[in-house]
Amino acid sequence: xxxxxxxxxxxxxxxxxxxxxxxxxxxxxxxxxxxxxxxxxxxxxxxxxxxxxxxxxxxxxxxxxxxxxxxxxxxxxxxxxxxxxxxxxxxxxxxxxxxxxxxxxxxxxxxxxxxxxxxxxxxxxxxxxxxxxxxxxxxxxxxxxxxxxxxxxxxxxx
Amino acid sequence: xxxxxxxxxxxxxxxxxxxxxxxxxxxxxxxxxxxxxxxxxxxxxxxxxxxxxxxxxxxxxxxxxxxxxxxxxxxxxxxxxxxxxxxxxxxxxxxxxxxxxxxx
Numbered sequence: 001x002x003x004x005x006x007x008x009x010x011x012x013x014x015x016x017x018x019x020x021x022x023x024x025x026x027x028x029x030x031x032x033x034x035x036x037x038x039x040x041x042x043x044x045x046x047x048x049x050x051x052x053x054x055x056x057x058x059x060x061x062x063x064x065x066x067x068x069x070x071x072x073x074x075x076x077x078x079x080x081x082x083x084x085x086x087x088x089x090x091x092x093x094x095x096x097x098x099x100x101x102x103x104x105x106x107x108x109x110x111x112x113x114x115x116x117x118x119x120x121x122x123x124x125x126x127x128x129x130x131x132x133x134x135x136x137x138x139x140x141x142x143x144x145x146x147x148x149x150x151x152x153x154x155x156x157x158x
Numbered sequence: 159x160x161x162x163x164x165x166x167x168x169x170x171x172x173x174x175x176x177x178x179x180x181x182x183x184x185x186x187x188x189x190x191x192x193x194x195x196x197x198x199x200x201x202x203x204x205x206x207x208x209x210x211x212x213x214x215x216x217x218x219x220x221x222x223x224x225x226x227x228x229x230x231x232x233x234x235x236x237x238x239x240x241x242x243x244x245x246x247x248x249x250x251x252x253x254x255x256x257x258x259x260x261x262x
Contacts, residue, residue: 032216033218034204034216034217034218035216038203038204038218038249039218043203043218043220043221078224078225079224079225080224081228083230098222101222102186102188103186103220103221103222104222105220105222106219106220106222106223107217107218107219107220107222107223108217108218109205109215109216109217109218110215110216110217111214111215112213112214112215113209113212113213113214113233114209114212114214114233114234114235114236115207115209115214115215115231115232115233115234116173116231116232116233116234118231118232119217119229119230119231120177120228120229120230120231121223121227121228121229121230122223122224122227122228123222123223123224124186124221124222124223124224125222155224156186156188
């Protein structure tokens, strides 16, 4: 059996906020963002609103407790380093979208067993766009923040 | 088989700072080759990170992730010598798994 498919998020060994939420029955294992099959509906969405709906985040509260670090100007849209750090208690998942990309959803990650709710990624940006970070907490709420990144040379075509 | 990942895992206090670079074209399905034909999608869709035998991070990725993806994560409670195992799977079903040891 492939150990990696035996997701602890579906299993009995989860701990911390996630386990508490599972135990309390307020969080179904499928409600974290990245545990199961690749979310085709979300990643194939051509606009950010549809992508957010597909991950269950149609509504999110703006939060200053999410630290989204991205360059103000990205000369090369093919490689734009972005860091998302959540200071919101009981963060279980973080998603990142570039709102004007042809397919806006870039990534969704789940954190458990000591993993801190922080991720560094490098994304492509097709044009000047807002990037939006979504945080999901163990009680199923979504929080968000976003930042504009000016792109000198787009990173999607060529 | 794709080239090995480069994994660096170092301890700062009790937090492991993990960085990984994956060797992957991350073709987004929008580029064309010199003959004008669209280069098909080929991109990593799922990522798993285990530290010390526990699954700590699971991720899903799309075509907006840059070529040869680089990710950074932090895991609290890790110890020097703990094994870090990282695996990815792409849209063609190809997989790759590599490991490293956390250094003090």
